[in-house]
Amino acid sequence: MFKDLREELDIQTYISFNGQYIVLNGEVLYKNPLNKEELQDLTAFAVEHDHPVVYMDHEDMKSNIEFHDYIESSISTLKIGFTHPHHDPAYFKGREIYQSLLFCTAGEEAPYEEKFKKFDFIRWHEFSTDVLPKGGSKARGIETMIEKLGFDKKDVYAFGDGLNDIEMLEFVGNGVAMGNAEEVVKEVADLVTKDVAEDGILHGLELVGLLK
Template identity: 30%
Template sequence: MVSSGKGGRRMIRAVFFDIDGTLMPFGAPGIPESTQAALDALTLRGIDRVIATGRHTTEIDLLPIRDVPFDAWITLNGQLCYDGQGRIFFENPLTGPEGLLQLFHEKRIPVMLVEKDRMYINFVNEKVIAAQLDIATPVPEVGEYQGASIYQAIVYVTREEQAEMARRIGDKQITRWNDRAVDIVEKGASKVTGIEKYLALKGYRREETVAFGDGENDVEMLRYVHIGVAMGNARQTVKQAADRVTASAEEDGIMKGLHELGLI
């Protein structure tokens, strides 16, 4: 449980993991054997293992990782968080979603709305199909907004189209996870929001944390924790935000990274 890093040697109590491109290589049928062994070793050392993902639970239920136990699941970029028994310990729905709803009803660009138990899109085009294929997830069902709280929206726009979309939705947090799509949550919210709530729940300190990630929606998390580790397959901007860079998800990056930190 002891690791060296910025600030010297510390007792690490929790490690936070992104899913896509981190625990699960893109396009892989499951998590590598080395990654599963590393997770098991963390548990034997008494270190919490926690998911921190932009995904919804309905998406996670379609992935092989659904059968892997974790101490908590920080989903929807920290906006809906569950403990290991599936009980919600934090939720943060969007306020003032009128701009997003207008985009949704116009049906000019694809907009997915994410509720507590449901996620649906206004229409599907080639951009949606390609983005979902990139994360090995089925195309969402087409549906209508019926008045429930919205925790996250996914808007399928390119980097060039993002500025106009941002102008219309108001003061929200926009994080790109794909060249074709962005996540939208409350302004100032991110995976860190959920991590802070988990630390408060367990009585842990920020200095007792490590995180692994590869995407742009992992940057805040990697900067926040005591030691942020970027995967070898991460974008350069993500690597620059991290304290360390490990091997890629396909090349046993989780096992190697945890071993180098002295955690397993």
């Protein structure tokens, strides 16, 4: 995913899917896909409860439903060119899926947490929850990367604004919350920068002394 952006900016090293897919100098360093059987069972359970699911791999993301307001509402907040994913309910079959999105309101993910023990469920939007391999996180992905590079986490900087960024901001030595972040995210950060729409990343880099 983000192929055009990566090529435009010549990004050869990155951590994606909340830490489940890591590329270093153009080569895959680490991948941690969702369990296929568990994902198939989750999909069937979600269909029974009228909860849409989106499947994400390193190439694309697809939805198991043609259109749903919850998907449109949450995806549109990402503001990075995403639109409602195309319909392909069988996309997860025969592919390694690194992250799924379950669309339901707060609290409705509780039965999934009870039933699907191989997954973690982390809410990032009022209508959407990340579905990740158990124990997978942005923090774990960063830890894997810096171990390979020989970096100390005290020298690592991270920016975040969502509930799925909390563990990452706590792990790194320099956690910066965006001005638009939820209060619980700001509370765990070392610093708070401006809103993302107000050049918050630029301001944050200046704030921590990486730019002058």
